[in-house]
Amino acid sequence: xxxxxxxxGRVWAHVGxxxxxxxxxxxxxxxGRMGAACALFLRRLAPGLRLLLAERGGLPNEEGATILxxxxxxxxxxxxxxxxxAVWDRSQLERELNDVQFQPRSLLDFxxxxxxxxxxxxxxxxxxxxxxxxxxxxALPFARVDEDAATYRPGSVALACGQGAVRxxxxxxxxxxxxxIPGGVCLERLTVTNTHEVVTHETHEVRAGVVIVALxxxxxxxxxxxxxxxxxxxxxxxxxxxxxxxxxxxxPTLRAGGLTLRPQNGGFTLVPPIHHRDPHGYVPVGGxxxxxxxxxRRETLEDLIGLMDxxxxxATGALEVGRSLADVPGAWVALPGxxxxxxxxxxxxxxxxHLLLGGPLADTLGMAVAYDLxxxxxxxxxxxxxx
Amino acid sequence: xxxxxxxxGRVWAHVGxxxxxxxxxxxxxxxGRMGAACALFLRRLAPGLRLLLAERGGLPNEEGATILxxxxxxxxxxxxxxxxxAVWDRSQLERELNDVQFQPRSLLDFxxxxxxxxxxxxxxxxxxxxxxxxxxxxALPFARVDEDAATYRPGSVALACGQGAVRxxxxxxxxxxxxxIPGGVCLERLTVTNTHEVVTHETHEVRAGVVIVALxxxxxxxxxxxxxxxxxxxxxxxxxxxxxxxxxxxxPTLRAGGLTLRPQNGGFTLVPPIHHRDPHGYVPVGGxxxxxxxxxRRETLEDLIGLMDxxxxxATGALEVGRSLADVPGAWVALPGxxxxxxxxxxxxxxxxHLLLGGPLADTLGMAVAYDLxxxxxxxxxxxxxx
Numbered sequence: 131x132x133x134x135x136x137x138x139g140r141v142w143a144h145v146g147x148x149x150x151x152x153x154x155x156x157x158x159x160x161x162g163r164m165g166a167a168c169a170l171f172l173r174r175l176a177p178g179l180r181l182l183l184a185e186r187g188g189l190p191n192e193e194g195a196t197i198l199x200x201x202x203x204x205x206x207x208x209x210x211x212x213x214x215x216a217v218w219d220r221s222q223l224e225r226e227l228n229d230v231q232f233q234p235r236s237l238l239d240f241x242x243x244x245x246x247x248x249x250x251x252x253x254x255x256x257x258x259x260x261x262x263x264x265x266x267x268x269a270l271p272f273a274r275v276d277e278d279a280a281t282y283r284p285g286s287v288a289l290a291c292g293q294g295a296v297r298x299x300x301x302x303x304x305x306x307x308x309x310x311i312p313g314g315v316c317l318e319r320l321t322v323t324n325t326h327e328v329v330t331h332e333t334h335e336v337r338a339g340v341v342i343v344a345l346x347x348x349x350x351x352x353x354x355x356x357x358x359x360x361x362x363x364x365x366x367x368x369x370x371x372x373x374x375x376x377x378x379x380x381x382p383t384l385r386a387g388g389l390t391l392r393p394q395n396g397g398f399t400l401v402p403p404i405h406h407r408d409p410h411g412y413v414p415v416g417g418x419x420x421x422x423x424x425x426x427r428r429e430t431l432e433d434l435i436g437l438m439d440x441x442x443x444x445a446t447g448a449l450e451v452g453r454s455l456a457d458v459p460g461a462w463v464a465l466p467g468x469x470x471x472x473x474x475x476x477x478x479x480x481x482x483x484h485l486l487l488g489g490p491l492a493d494t495l496g497m498a499v500a501y502d503l504x505x506x507x508x509x510x511x512x513x514x515x516x517x
Numbered sequence: 518x519x520x521x522x523x524x525x526g527r528v529w530a531h532v533g534x535x536x537x538x539x540x541x542x543x544x545x546x547x548x549g550r551m552g553a554a555c556a557l558f559l560r561r562l563a564p565g566l567r568l569l570l571a572e573r574g575g576l577p578n579e580e581g582a583t584i585l586x587x588x589x590x591x592x593x594x595x596x597x598x599x600x601x602x603a604v605w606d607r608s609q610l611e612r613e614l615n616d617v618q619f620q621p622r623s624l625l626d627f628x629x630x631x632x633x634x635x636x637x638x639x640x641x642x643x644x645x646x647x648x649x650x651x652x653x654x655x656a657l658p659f660a661r662v663d664e665d666a667a668t669y670r671p672g673s674v675a676l677a678c679g680q681g682a683v684r685x686x687x688x689x690x691x692x693x694x695x696x697x698i699p700g701g702v703c704l705e706r707l708t709v710t711n712t713h714e715v716v717t718h719e720t721h722e723v724r725a726g727v728v729i730v731a732l733x734x735x736x737x738x739x740x741x742x743x744x745x746x747x748x749x750x751x752x753x754x755x756x757x758x759x760x761x762x763x764x765x766x767x768x769p770t771l772r773a774g775g776l777t778l779r780p781q782n783g784g785f786t787l788v789p790p791i792h793h794r795d796p797h798g799y800v801p802v803g804g805x806x807x808x809x810x811x812x813x814r815r816e817t818l819e820d821l822i823g824l825m826d827x828x829x830x831x832a833t834g835a836l837e838v839g840r841s842l843a844d845v846p847g848a849w850v851a852l853p854g855x856x857x858x859x860x861x862x863x864x865x866x867x868x869x870x871h872l873l874l875g876g877p878l879a880d881t882l883g884m885a886v887a888y889d890l891x892x893x894x895x896x897x898x899x900x901x902x903x904x
Contacts, residue, residue, distance in 0.1 A: 358807055362819065406793040410815030415798030420745055428797030435747065 139181075139296040142303045145321045145331040149303065154182045156507060157315050157338040159308045159352075161185035162196035163284050164474065164488045164500050165344030166291035171504035173298035179508070181300040182336070183292065184308050184317060190288035195346050195461040198370050199284040200392045200401040200493060202383055204237045204276045207494045209473055215498040218515035222497045223282050227294075230286040235393070236382040237279035240270035240440070248272040258382065264375055269440035270386055279383060281392065284493065310356035310483060314338045340507055343479075344486040347462035359479040363487060364407030364468035367414045369460035371426055371434075372450040373398040375443050387437050397448075402430045404463065404470040404490055416455045425452025427460075464489045474499035476506075526568075526683040529690045532708045532718040536690065541569045543894060544702050544725040546695045546739075548572035549583035550671050551861065551875045551887050552731030553678035558891035560685035566895070568687040569723070570679065571695050571704060577675035582733050582848040585757050586671040587779045587788040587880060589770050591624045591663045594881045596860055602885040605902035609884045610669050614681075617673040622780070623769040624666035627657035627827070635659040645769065651762055656827035657773055666770060668779060671880065697743035697870060701725045727894055730866075731873040734849035746866040750874060751794030751855035754801045756847035758813055758821075759837040760785040762830050774824050784835075789817045791850065791857040791877055803842045812839025814847075851876045861886035863893075 142149050156172060156179050158165045169183045190196040203223065208216040224232050240251060251267040254275065296302050307318040307330070314337040321331040343349045347365035354360060377393035384391040388403030417428035424431065431451070438445040452458040466475040466487045473495045476486045486503055488496045502513060529536050543559060543566050545552045556570045577583040590610065595603040611619050627638060638654040641662065683689050694705040694717070701724040708718040730736045734752035741747060764780035771778040775790030804815035811818065818838070825832040839845040853862040853874045860882045863873045873890055875883045889900060 360822065408796055409799055410804060411802030412796055412799050417797060432749065 137299065139299050139301040141296060141301070142306075142319075144305060145319045149317075149319065149334060151182065151301070151334075151336060153180070153314075153337040154301075155179040155338065156340040156342065157182045157184060157308075157336060158342040158344055159184050159315065160191075160194075160344035160346060160349070161288060161292050161302070161304075162190045162194045162344060162346050162488070163199070163288040163291065164196075164346070164486050164492065164496055165342065166190070166288045166295060167497050167500035168342060168344060168486060168504050169295035169300050170291040170298065171501045172507060173295050173300050175504055175510050176508035177299060181295070182303060182338070183295060183300050184303045184306050184315070186305070186307050186320070188304060189292045189302070190285055193461065195368075195463045195488070196288050197285040198368070198459055198461045199488075200370075200390055200399065201282045201284045202237065202279065202390060202392055202401075203282070203494050204279040204383070205494075206237065206239060206274070206276050206279075206385075207491055209471075209491075212473060212495060214515040215513075216494050219495055219497040220278075220280065223287065224280070227287060227290040230282045230290055232280060232282040233379065235279060235281045235379075237276040237385065238382050239274045239276070239385040240265060241272045241274070241386075242270055242440075244272050245274075248274050260376065260378075260381065261384070264391070264441060264443045265384065265386070266440055266442055281383060281394075284496075287497075310341060310343070310352065311335065315341055338482075340482050340484070342484045342486055342503065342507070346488065347464040349464065349485050349487060353479045353483070353485050357480045357483065359483075361477075361479065361485065362468050363485075364465040365462045366404045366406070366408050366465055366470065367412070367427065367460055368402065368404060368463045369414075369426055369430055369458045370402075371400045371430070371452070371458050373400055373443060374448045374450065386440055387433070389433060389437055389441075391441075400434070402433050404465070405429070406470060407465050407468050414455055414460065416452070416458075419451060423453065425454050425457035427455075476503040524686065526685075526687040526689060528683060528688070529693075529706075531692060532706045536704075536706065536721060538569065538688070538721075538723060540567070540701075540724040541688075542566040542725065543727045543729065544569045544571060544695075544723060545729040545731055546571050546702065547578075547581075547731035547733060547736070548675060548679050548689070548691075549577045549581045549731060549733050549875070550586070550675040550678065551583075551733070551873050551879065551883055552729065553577070553675045553682060554884050554887035555729060555731060555873060555891050556682035556687050557678040557685065558888045559894060560682050560687050562891055562897050563895035564686060568682070569690060569725070570682060570687050571690045571693050571702070573692070573694050573707070575691060576679045576689070577672055580848065582755075582850045582875070583675050584672040585755070585846055585848045586875075587757075587777055587786065588669045588671045589624065589666065589777060589779055589788075590669070590881050591666040591770070592881075593624065593626060593661070593663050593666075593772075594878055596858075596878075599860060599882060601902040602900075603881045606882055606884040607665075607667065610674065611667070614674060614677040617669045617677055619667060619669040620766065622666060622668045622766075624663040624772065625769050626661045626663070626772040627652060628659045628661070628773075629657055629827075631659050632661075635661050647763065647765075647768065648771070651778070651828060651830045652771065652773070653827055653829055668770060668781075671883075674884075697728060697730070697739065698722065702728055725869075727869050727871070729871045729873055729890065729894070733875065734851040736851065736872050736874060740866045740870070740872050744867045744870065746870075748864075748866065748872065749855050750872075751852040752849045753791045753793070753795050753852055753857065754799070754814065754847055755789065755791060755850045756801075756813055756817055756845045757789075758787050758817070758839070758845050760787055760830060761835045761837065773827055774820070776820060776824055776828075778828075787821070789820050791852070792816070793857060794852050794855050801842055801847065803839070803845075806838060810840065812841050812844035814842075863890040
């Protein structure tokens, strides 16, 4: 617990900028939304701790799950007992961060059967004539509405938190691969050759009393590979195909059969359900639709086909399934505890080494769990949502 | 419905034996236990139908799931409402088939918590002193006993049924790959070159009013690839590592946490739980145990590690995890409906084309479901278990 509060941290974006640091109090690996938020909260809670945020790519990494996360906050996703945390999480996204495109937007969850709190779909759709071709009220006659739901850009959250952390005194090291070593981290600063090959330019060992591994779906693997610590976490490869049906700021987010249709860029981004983790060693491949190769993986294709009656727009040319895997945006999503329905979490996998995982519910609880870990590392009692 | 009853069918084992048939009433593809049993029952129920049983390998295929199936009949695995079928299934295995090594053998299912029908593990283990090092009664203090359970060899069931079908008049064509074509099948008789390459020796188109696809985990793919019929079935790659703890004919079958320990060849064959299907395109790979590559896939390794406290023998050198995938016997198991807990099933995927699937519960219900399809094709009303 040495060091002093600083005004603004330093940023090393490329290997041309000399990096000679040898010690920090805390190093956070990964500047996705979880790592960046944790860095920001830690600067606020413990300004005396020297903090380095290291990221393999940019802010956020273009290959990580943050950029493709749906960015849908909804009370329907909150596990029992976590409601206050989720409300605090929403308030952070709405009021504490700049430029994350936070927008209150109702969420309509459709069902084939009646149930508590559900209203007739036909009544609901009367308010949204644009959805007439998207949802078939005969197939899905009941719906639940979350009027407190909202959408935002998780990629912008990572950017806002990362920049906020630097303004608050955190150092930021980009384009750097990191491995865990006893007592700290080994940092490999990466550069690109003129033949577009990514190579290690230089290697640094940096001491740190606390290391936070916020590498998304790669975090558990890093903990295991570098520390020999076994974890029960998993991951799944989630693709987000487009549905080119016109949407506006007034279009609600839709859900049916676990599939989320998130209005974005004038159409819908589809967020398929994650049923279970993918096995170790799985390499994503495209599927086939009536014999023709497509870019969407088979399991997602089956989910979409299963919903074509209920969501007729899926059965039209508005659905972009691509021709090969590269045509459909996709990323590995961490599954805390190996399950798709567990909230974000953190755990100390070795003395002083904390694994921080977002996963499928990071949209509603990620900020709160990042705060919780920052507060723990800072030695701060109490949590703001408990007040 | 043409043809005549025959005494004994013909067998073509290799391409040196001339095959000139052009038409059958029924062709069954796949001589695993499901296809072979269906062939036997169909000969008995409809001796007037000309029947061909075609198989890519031997009887049964050495790469199929039948040979590696656990061969554990237990009432604990029977879905509600299927009890009479399962009892009939057991009677077939016990009394109607020769040389399937049917052996009544209790099954002990262990639990951490008390529950209906459970007895103290310590009392139970007093009868089985050999199990003292296998099960820790403190970790799993309660157990349920199925005294009607039995073990047998599914590979021998396929052999007995296939041979029985031939004796009853079915023709058998081995070493033949088959594809579905309109109105029948296209058969490719395979041979092995002197450089050990499997090649097609000759191709035959054979007409058949009814085709039964009993290709195990490959069946749904064949139906889809050849017919364009979409199915919701799945598959999983299941490995069966050995646990070299001495067992005898008196050793019961054990279960804990979904893992079955099946006494076999003087030790235990481990049958890991199947949690969910593997994704399309998954290629099985070995995992790592504390950094060392092993032949057991990661998911199975996690299950075994999770049980090491409760089953201390798993944490010893008695567990054979191999060094690479080839060291551990494994096969693709069909998952009817894409789930691991659904019973065997059949469905007509196109007019006259029936898909017959065994899967994880084929040990208790496979014979009955094969019978059900045979009776349906034969036009026979009523089922023996309904009497």
